[in-house]
Amino acid sequence: QGERDEKAMIADFKGVQFMSPDTSFYINFRFRMQNRLGANTISGTDLSFNEYDARVRRLRMRVDGFIMNPKLTYSIQLAFTRGDQDVDNTGIANIVRDAIIFYHFTPKFYVGFGQNKLPGNRQRVNSSGQLQFADRSIVNGAMTIDRDFGLKAYYHNKIGEMDYHLKGAITTGEGRSVNSTDDGLAYTGRVELLPLGEFTGGGDYSEGDLEREPKPKISIAAGYSMNKKTNRTGGQLGKELYRPVDMATWMIDAIGKYRGWAYSVEYIKRHVDDPLTYNLSGSLRYAFTGDGINHQFSYIFPKNLELAFRYSRLTPSVKILANESRKNILEMGTTKYFNKHRVKMQLNLNYMAVDGNYAFSHSGNRWGVLTQFELGI
Amino acid sequence: QGERDEKAMIADFKGVQFMSPDTSFYINFRFRMQNRLGANTISGTDLSFNEYDARVRRLRMRVDGFIMNPKLTYSIQLAFTRGDQDVDNTGIANIVRDAIIFYHFTPKFYVGFGQNKLPGNRQRVNSSGQLQFADRSIVNGAMTIDRDFGLKAYYHNKIGEMDYHLKGAITTGEGRSVNSTDDGLAYTGRVELLPLGEFTGGGDYSEGDLEREPKPKISIAAGYSMNKKTNRTGGQLGKELYRPVDMATWMIDAIGKYRGWAYSVEYIKRHVDDPLTYNLSGSLRYAFTGDGINHQFSYIFPKNLELAFRYSRLTPSVKILANESRKNILEMGTTKYFNKHRVKMQLNLNYMAVDGNYAFSHSGNRWGVLTQFELGI
Amino acid sequence: QGERDEKAMIADFKGVQFMSPDTSFYINFRFRMQNRLGANTISGTDLSFNEYDARVRRLRMRVDGFIMNPKLTYSIQLAFTRGDQDVDNTGIANIVRDAIIFYHFTPKFYVGFGQNKLPGNRQRVNSSGQLQFADRSIVNGAMTIDRDFGLKAYYHNKIGEMDYHLKGAITTGEGRSVNSTDDGLAYTGRVELLPLGEFTGGGDYSEGDLEREPKPKISIAAGYSMNKKTNRTGGQLGKELYRPVDMATWMIDAIGKYRGWAYSVEYIKRHVDDPLTYNLSGSLRYAFTGDGINHQFSYIFPKNLELAFRYSRLTPSVKILANESRKNILEMGTTKYFNKHRVKMQLNLNYMAVDGNYAFSHSGNRWGVLTQFELGI
Structure with a gap:
């Protein structure tokens, strides 16, 4: 069920x-199409909007x-949409997201050659069509x-009851x-432990407990990526740096689901x-x-109406603090799953506090609202 | 039948x-693919061509x-083609034309959320695959x-015999x-009256009377759009302005069809x-x-060969007359409809007269010829 | 069988x-998708790599x-990929490669209107999915x-046993x-003679003898193209020139296949x-x-493993010798055809010698290696 x-x-x-x-x-x-309408307030106390985020956020075609x-x-x-093509960072419209060939040596071991998501933090690897909020967290x-x-390369197996x-x-x-x-490559590894066995329908890579797991399920994971001589501000993303750097990223995350309740957390730390x-x-x-941490907690009611809460904290390192401020975001999400x-259909409300100061009057703080309708086959 | x-x-x-x-x-x-070959003469009297319009004008894919x-x-x-992506005006290749979700509350009332054509002038809302000339008019x-x-939002109903x-x-x-x-939005409304009832096969949004209406059909429409704080020269189109403006557009149009004859007219006026x-x-x-007006008149012969005439007048307001000239275009179109x-297959011949002066020797006047082959499923 | x-x-x-x-x-x-990983050495003697060619080279969709x-x-x-869209030469992402309408007057004569490959040198007209090396030659x-x-326009017929x-x-x-x-058009003509009859499965436009022709087959061809007033460095390709030029291109090529052996050669000469x-x-x-010449020679072993050799020589004219050097490339290719x-899956090794000097120590010489996995339906 879950897209991966x-x-x-x-x-x-x-x-x-189509089968030949x-x-x-x-x-x-x-x-898959995501149409949205959102806005941020000017500040924590001035609730007027100065700009709208109203657009076709994603229009994707997928062939497997x-x-x-x-x-x-x-x-x-x-x-196919502008905001989904890196145009504004790179000047190049990248239409291709994934283009990869897999060979399955055994049911438990397969390798891929091509372009797709790295085995990084869980929220990233989740398809943008499997999220319970309209956007991923600021940490991601x-x-x-x-x-x-x-x-x-991907391998999975069992040790007793535990899948890994x-x-x-x-x-x-x-x-x-x-x-x-250039000759500086990126090396990435990740381990996932599922002590209570696999999730129903691959639910460890889908947000919210839509499957209503009858028994508790947990996945705990840790990963590391070393990007040698990268020349972009975010490693694989962002504008070009003026000098290549070696970038190390640590990622720890976990997800648990049980009877409609879901909790997920991820911590990322990056060093250059x-x-x-x-x-x-x-x-x-x-x-x-x-570094930063993101918590999400949700419950899905019987009519497939879900209520979700998110807390995100993003803390820039001292070295870049002159240019980046510390951000905390509290967010509430309501999602009606039709299929x-x-x-x-999603409605998200959030409040951003900068410098760890939650006062409405603190400079830089603001409210945000976003509604998104997703439709796909 | 008619694409809408x-x-x-x-x-x-x-x-x-495909039905799942x-x-x-x-x-x-x-x-749908439109391949064309056209040229304009250097002037009304020098009939040599200096540039050709030879290209894949449109290559569109549509999924409903x-x-x-x-x-x-x-x-x-x-x-997918360059000339169909706003590249030359915005520097961004916009692949997505339409991406919209509709919900039909009743057979007579539905709403849409997303990107598609506004309910504006009739010729614009006609699909580019439903035109009887290769291009829309200069007024459009x-x-x-x-x-x-x-x-x-879209609503239709009947009052006695009249559809609206x-x-x-x-x-x-x-x-x-x-x-x-920005926070300046656009507000658009349109009313259409069809006193003699609906056209066969949605023919009020398809040029030429391919259906050969056995009884006369007429649609008369009026619309208005107020685009607050737009920052583009054409409202939703064109290069960026140096300062946002409020743009008002009035549109009146009508179409009638009967036994292979078709007549349509539209008047547009814009104020800033x-x-x-x-x-x-x-x-x-x-x-x-x-402001400007466009008339089109056509007859389709038994073997689906159509002869069409067009008169267009575009009159810039006094405020921009230093930079734009008044244009009149007379055009004759022959179309063979294979399916x-x-x-x-279309062949268009036109003559453009500037400043209202039709003399061949008048500076700026010119002849144009264009042949286009359209093929689609 | 062979794509054309x-x-x-x-x-x-x-x-x-799909048939309606x-x-x-x-x-x-x-x-069709081509994923590759390649590199060139710094010189003929310093075998370290300074840059990798690792990417989705092509991702094409084709509809006929x-x-x-x-x-x-x-x-x-x-x-859909960047390197396949002329972005880096023209600043415009050209998604459309082919968009053409054909009308077949008789089984032997058809015409096309639209955009596709010109009837030029054979290796170019071969689809990029029908090559035995990962890239076409430097001559092409x-x-x-x-x-x-x-x-x-395309016409073919027989004179006795000979197809043409x-x-x-x-x-x-x-x-x-x-x-x-502009008004400078391009005029292209080509003649192909197949004295021993047509190749199995259109194999004259597919590299390698995958069909294992039971009887020898040969095609000999010559063509000429005059591109009047072109404003690009390569005629239809390349960056813009500062002044249009008339460009003449002569092309002679031949291909022969027999029992798994294949030999092809093409000579191109260009004058401005x-x-x-x-x-x-x-x-x-x-x-x-x-001018330049390209030879390819190959044998396909019973398990559809092919060994191929290539020799290419590219000789710039005296007029541009100050900016271009003469290049010779020797290349060996191994291809495993799964379907x-x-x-x-392809593995290519090559050695480039500049100025006709094959010494490893000669400045500009280098080794190259490239592996490519192609997958398509």
């Missing part, structure tokens, strides 16, 4: 399907399938390791938009020895370093 | 169709359908209100290419209090203001 | 097919079919005539990315009277002129 960005969706998630008459290939086509036999699978995802926004091109997943990747480290890359880079005329661009995560 | 850009085409227009085995969704895929049940429909349209080109993101349609929209006012928008905007270095960019509007 | 870029693939190559219930149209959808009846066919091809890279918009093909085109000469074009163009500040941009050209 780390493998081809050929078994679980049916869109427009000789069964030599299978293709599954889907699309196998060729020759189900061991050789592929996953393709295209993004500042420090995720995103998509990258290269070799990936091992994931690794060697990738270019420059993200989606490059034609060529000297994150500040300057060009000849003295302009500054810096890699974002620091699981595929057709849903 | 104001609703999902799930009932009338069959392309590649559990009938939980339906999808209809189509495409419903999800869960036929009350929840969607419409997506993608544009200068003053249409185009596509926009927001909320739309009411359409309204509240949208961002900044058109297709924006990531965020002060259309001229300057940047700090004194450069000028102005909102186009003024309704889906496969057709 | 000069006609609609409606008979030979089955992807996702009333058989009024047929559509065949396919895609007919409308109304099989005489009216179409071919559409879209490219410098002097091919590529895709263009306009009118094309005649191809001609009148096109804009400005290539894929233009909105309008004065290829050097300067702007007002004295910057230079020049049309590439000169013909549609699923294959």
Whole structure:
């Protein structure tokens, strides 16, 4: 049921399907649209809006399938909207999100060659169509390791009752938009432990307990990524730095679900020895370093109406504090799931406090509201 | 039969169709290609060509359908050619033309949330695949209100024999290419009266009487759009202005069809209090203001060969006359419809007269010729 | 079997097919992905890599079919990756590769109107999915005539045992990315002689003898293209020149196949009277002129493992020698064909010698390695 960005969706998630008459290939086509209307207030006390976020946020097409036999699978995802193409950071419209070929050596071990999400923090690997808030957290926004091109390997097995997943990747480290890359690659590894067994329908990579797990399920995970000589402010993302840096990212996260209740948490810490880079005329661009934590807690009522709460804290490192402020966000989300995560309506309300000061009158604080309608097959 | 850009085409227009085995969704895929070869003469008397318009003018893919049940429909349209993506005006390649979700409360009332055409002048709302000339008129080109993101509502009913349609929209006012928008929105309303009842096959939004209406049909419509604080020269279209303006657009149009004869007319008037905007270095960019009228008259012969005539007049307001000249265009069009509007071949000849002076020797006057082959499913 | 870029693939190559219930149209959808990892050494003696070519090289979608009846066919091809869209040369992301309508007057004669490949050198007309090396030769890279918009005509017939093909085109000469074009068009013609009859499965436009021709087959071809007033360095390709030039290109090529052995050769020569163009500040941009030859020789072993060798020589004309050096490349390629050209894995090794000097220590010489996995339906 749950869409997953780390493998081809050929078994679980049916869109427009086509099997060639000789069964030599299978293709599954889907699309997803997210239309939204949101706004932030001018401050914590002046509740007028100065700008709206009103647009088609995402329009994606996804094609999964196998060729020759189900061991050789592929996953393709295209993004057609401006805000989903890195145009504003790179000047290049990147239509291709995923384009990867998988080979399944055994049911428990497969490798991928191509571009897709790195095995990073859980919220990032969750498809944008599997989220319970309209956007990912500010922690993910500042420090995720995103998509990258290269070799990936995935293994899972059991130790007694406990399932575990091992994931690794060697990738270019420059993200989606490059034609060529320097010799500094990115190395990423991740371990996931599910002591109470696998979630129903792959629910460890889907927010909210839509499956209403009859027995408690937990996944605890830790990962690390070292991006050597990256030349972008966010590693695989962001504007170009004036000098390449080595970027280390630690990620710890967990998710638990039981009878409609869901709780997830993720902690990310990022380090660069000297994150500040300057060009000849003295302009500054810096890699974002620091740490942050994100908690989400939710309950889904019988009619598939969900109430969710989120607390996020993002703390820039001392080195970049002159340019970035510490942010805390409290958010409440209501989601009506008409057809699981595929057709849903979301209303999010949040309050952002900077410098750890929650007073409405504190400079920089503000309220935000966002409603989003998602429709996909 | 007729393609319509104001609703999902799930009932009338069959392309590649797919109904999910559990009938939980339906999808209809189509495409359309317009290849053209045209040229304008250097002047009214020098008939040599200096530039050709030879290219794939449009290559569109369109996906319509419903999800869960036929009350929840969607419409997506993608544009893949350069000239169809606003690149040259905005620097951004906008692939997404339409991405909108509709909910049909009753058979007579539905609302939309997303991006599609505003309920503006008739020729604009006609799909580019339903035109009898290769291009829309210069009046539409200068003053249409185009596509926009927001909320739309559509209602139709009968009063005795007369059908009427009411359409309204509240949208961002900044058109297709924006990531965020200021607090000046656009408000659009339109009324259509069809005193002799609905056209066959939705023919009020399709040019030429391909249906050969056995009884006379007429639609008379009027609309108004107020675009508050728009920052583009054409409201939803065009280059950025140096200062936002409030733009008012009045549109009146009518169409009648009977036994292969078709006549349509539209009048548009646009007003901005002060259309001229300057940047700090004194450069000028102005909102186009003024008015114009377009008449089209056609007859379709038994073998689906159509002869059409067009007269267009575009009159800039006094405020921008220093930069824009008054234009009149006479045009003759021959169209061979091989498969309704889906496969057709067009040959257009036109003569443009500036300043209302039709003399061949008048400076700025010129002849134009254009042939276009359209093919779609 | 073999994909061909000069006609609609409606008979030979089955992807996702759809025939409308009333058989009024047929559509065949396919895609192709090429993921690669390659690198060049710093020099002939310093074998360390300084840059990697690691990316999704191509992600293409192709749609072919007919409308109304099989005489009216179409071919559409879209490219979604950055390196496949001319972005870096033109600043415009050209998604549309092919968009052309064909009309088949007789089984032996058809014409096309739209954008597709010109009838140029054989390796160029071969689909990028029908190559035995990961890239085309440097000869093709410098002097091919590529895709263009306009009118094309194709005729083939027999004289005794000999098949022959005649191809001609009148096109804009400005290539894929233009909105309008000057009055200098491009005129292209090509003759192909197949004295031993047609190749199995259209194999004259597919590299390697995957069909294992039981009897020898040969095709010998010659073509010429005159691109009047082109304003791009490569005619239909490349950056803009500072002054338009008339560009003449001669192409001679041949291919032979027999029992798993394949040999192909192509010679291209390009001439421009004065290829050097300067702007007002004295910057230079020049049309590439000169000549080059490319030989490829291969054998496919029983398990569909192929070994191929390539020798390419590219010799710039004296006029541009100050800016371009003469290059020779020796290349060895191993390809495992899992499902013909549609699923294959390639490993290429090459050595480039500049100035005709093969010494490892010669400045500019280098080694290259490239592995590519291609997957498509």
